[in-house]
Amino acid sequence: MHQEIQSEVVVIGSGPAGYSAAFRCADLGLDTVLIERYEQLGGVCLNVGCIPSKALLHIAKVIKDASELSEAGVFFNKPIINIEKINNWKEKIVKKLTIGLSNMGEKRKIRIIRGKASFDTDHSIFVQNKKNDFTIFFKHAIIATGSKPIKIPSFPNDDSRIWNSTDALSLKNIPNRFLIVGGGIIGLEMATIYSALGSKVDIVDRFNVFLPSVDKDMTDIYRKTVEKRFNLLLHTHVKNVDRSKDNNLVVTMAKENKNENVFCYDNILVAIGRSPNVDFLGLEKIGLKLNESGFIQVDQQLKTNLSHIYAIGDVTGFPMLAHKAIQQAHIASEVISGKKHYFEPKVIPSVAYTEPEIAWVGLSEKEAENNNIEYESSLFPWSASGRANASNCNIGMTKLIFDKNTNKIIGGSIVGTNASELISEIGLAIEMGCDAEDISLTIHPHPTLSESICSASEVFQGTITDLLNLKKSLLN
Numbered sequence: 001m002h003q004e005i006q007s008e009v010v011v012i013g014s015g016p017a018g019y020s021a022a023f024r025c026a027d028l029g030l031d032t033v034l035i036e037r038y039e040q041l042g043g044v045c046l047n048v049g050c051i052p053s054k055a056l057l058h059i060a061k062v063i064k065d066a067s068e069l070s071e072a073g074v075f076f077n078k079p080i081i082n083i084e085k086i087n088n089w090k091e092k093i094v095k096k097l098t099i100g101l102s103n104m105g106e107k108r109k110i111r112i113i114r115g116k117a118s119f120d121t122d123h124s125i126f127v128q129n130k131k132n133d134f135t136i137f138f139k140h141a142i143i144a145t146g147s148k149p150i151k152i153p154s155f156p157n158d159d160s161r162i163w164n165s166t167d168a169l170s171l172k173n174i175p176n177r178f179l180i181v182g183g184g185i186i187g188l189e190m191a192t193i194y195s196a197l198g199s200k201v202d203i204v205d206r207f208n209v210f211l212p213s214v215d216k217d218m219t220d221i222y223r224k225t226v227e228k229r230f231n232l233l234l235h236t237h238v239k240n241v242d243r244s245k246d247n248n249l250v251v252t253m254a255k256e257n258k259n260e261n262v263f264c265y266d267n268i269l270v271a272i273g274r275s276p277n278v279d280f281l282g283l284e285k286i287g288l289k290l291n292e293s294g295f296i297q298v299d300q301q302l303k304t305n306l307s308h309i310y311a312i313g314d315v316t317g318f319p320m321l322a323h324k325a326i327q328q329a330h331i332a333s334e335v336i337s338g339k340k341h342y343f344e345p346k347v348i349p350s351v352a353y354t355e356p357e358i359a360w361v362g363l364s365e366k367e368a369e370n371n372n373i374e375y376e377s378s379l380f381p382w383s384a385s386g387r388a389n390a391s392n393c394n395i396g397m398t399k400l401i402f403d404k405n406t407n408k409i410i411g412g413s414i415v416g417t418n419a420s421e422l423i424s425e426i427g428l429a430i431e432m433g434c435d436a437e438d439i440s441l442t443i444h445p446h447p448t449l450s451e452s453i454c455s456a457s458e459v460f461q462g463t464i465t466d467l468l469n470l471k472k473s474l475l476n
Contacts, residue, residue, distance in 0.1 A: 009140045011032065017146070021312060034110050057189060064196055083171055117280075119286045121285075123308075147277055165269070179202050180201060181238055201230035203231065219415075222354065235255055274314065286306065356393070356415055360412070361413075380459055397415050407460075436460045442454065455467075
């Protein structure tokens with residue numbers, strides 16, 4: 001059965017970018033159609049990404065914290081891992097949130113069409129599912145189709161033991177020996193989960209650093225903290241993956257200019273990055289331009305080269321983050337409604353939800369140097385934090401980077417428990433153009449981890465009292 005639908009706005013994809021755009025358009029009084037190829041709304045983030053991973057990371061943290069409380073006189077037995085119950089609990093969380101999205105869409109009177117979408121013309125989209133097909137005519141379109149994991153062509157990708165992030169989060173089994181290829185955020189988070197659940201984990205990365213956007217002195221703290229839980233093999237290349245006679249995955253790897261080594265694994269996770277989901281959209285048919293990396297080109301109002309068609313989220317390129325996508329969704333929707341808004345954030349925070357967490361925002365030292373900015377960094381070790389010591393999380397650091405000429409904050413990073421909950425203060429300070437005095441004169445509650453931001457600012461000013469003050473105060 002074929003149906004034709006007229007709409008002011010059609011949104012393709014219902015991840016954080018897509019559902020946020022559809023909801024905002026509807027709130028602005030625009031007749032909106034939302035197209036989703038899968039049964040559940042929410043995209044990768046809600047169904048097989050951000051949310052289920054955080055549920056499993058919570059379990060990993062509880063296991064780790066319980067194992068370390070013996071020093072405080074509290075003893076726990078070794079945890080019993082029930083994969084079926086963990087999966088049921090994880091899926092219950094996802095289901096609650098996806099039902100919430102569907103209800104919010106219905107209350108906004110958004111028409112939700114299930115099926116695979118492709119452009120017929122620059123003002124119409126064809127959608128097909130198992131039962132029906134649709135032609136949707138629109139005034140404006142928003143492309144929010146997200147991204148997909150990148151495969152390594154030389155790997156035997158038909159082997160079900162070679163996973164992507166979706167497979168890893170489905171928690172099919174807990175491998176005894178587990179190799180993760182890629183030392184980025186996804187790889188580090190999966191190592192955190194599976195090592196806590198009992199796997200012996202190796203992470204291999206071809207580069208000599210991991211999380212290159214973070215200053216090495218901060219990632220070194222993380223690396224030292226986790227070295228007893230899993231192996232991080234940098235500057236190492238996987239040369240071959242094969243199957244042994246006893247059906248193990250046999251991996252040949254080598255450090256640069258060194259001899260090859262062979263290891264056996266039960267499962268391999270490929271976490272080397274993601275690419276935009278645009279192949280099926282028929283963009284070439286309507287002349288919509290991509291950049292050299294295959295992402296959709298947009299301006300600061302998220303318009304493509306066809307000014308009535310917008311693109312938001314992962315399809316627009318790096319950083320591929322849900323919170324960036326949501327902000328883009330709001331901007332695109334408001335531009336369609338007639339507002340003169342622009343996507344021009346000074347900074348976008350990033351987080352590795354590991355244990356301990358790593359969060360960063362703004363410029364690193366290397367980026368400041370590359371931009372010829374005279375800068376000065378200040379560090380506050382969590383070993384001097386009362387709350388960190390009382391909470392058994394005193395291995396951590398808060399680092400702020402200031403413009404030496406203006407004293408304004410231009411970047412910051414945090415390694416430690418709940419760094420993800422602390423980094424926004426630094427981001428806000430950068431957006432507001434705050435200097436060190438603005439931060440240090442903002443009274444922070446005591447004892448808290450957030451005090452470390454204030455204290456790092458005091459280190460820069462030379463007013464710190466919780467550490468030995470090695471710097472003359474800049475204050476009169």
